[in-house]
Amino acid sequence: MPDPQPNNPLHGITLEQVVTRLEKRYGWEYLARNININCFKSNPSVKSSLKFLRRTPWARDKVEALYIAAFANQPAAASSKNNSTAAKPTGPWANSLAKIPLKDS
Numbered sequence: 722m723p724d725p726q727p728n729n730p731l732h733g734i735t736l737e738q739v740v741t742r743l744e745k746r747y748g749w750e751y752l753a754r755n756i757n758i759n760c761f762k763s764n765p766s767v768k769s770s771l772k773f774l775r776r777t778p779w780a781r782d783k784v785e786a787l788y789i790a791a792f793a794n795q796p797a798a799a800s801s802k803n804n805s806t807a808a809k810p811t812g813p814w815a816n817s818l819a820k821i822p823l824k825d826s
Contacts, residue, residue, distance in 0.1 A: 730789050736781070739788045740770050746791065756783045 726732040731739070743752060744767065753761040758780050760773040774781040 731785060734788075736774060737767065737771055739784060740767050740774070742792065743784065743788055752787075756780070756787065758783075 744765075749761055749765040753765070758773065758777075760770040774784055
């Protein structure tokens with residue numbers, strides 16, 4: 722059965738997974754600098770971020786756009802046509818994502 726939402730890169734991914742994965746990769750400090758919302762600045766936690774983002778569509782859109790730019794894979798058809806573009810992030814943060822260091826694990 723084909724994927725019912727092939728054009729939705731967030732299909733099957735919860736908001737909690739989005740926030741957790743962004744925090745693990747970049748950390749709260751980077752998120753606070755790039756998405757100006759208090760739940761990332763003042764005593765940040767996944768729980769408080771989820772509560773705010775679920776009630777605030779504009780902030781959720783920004784967080785989801787960062788996630789897509791950082792993690793969304795290109796469709797299989799695009800990667801088979803041109804492997805060099807398959808790994809490149811797209812979106813509003815595409816240029817800056819390549820320049821930032823990842824959070825130390």
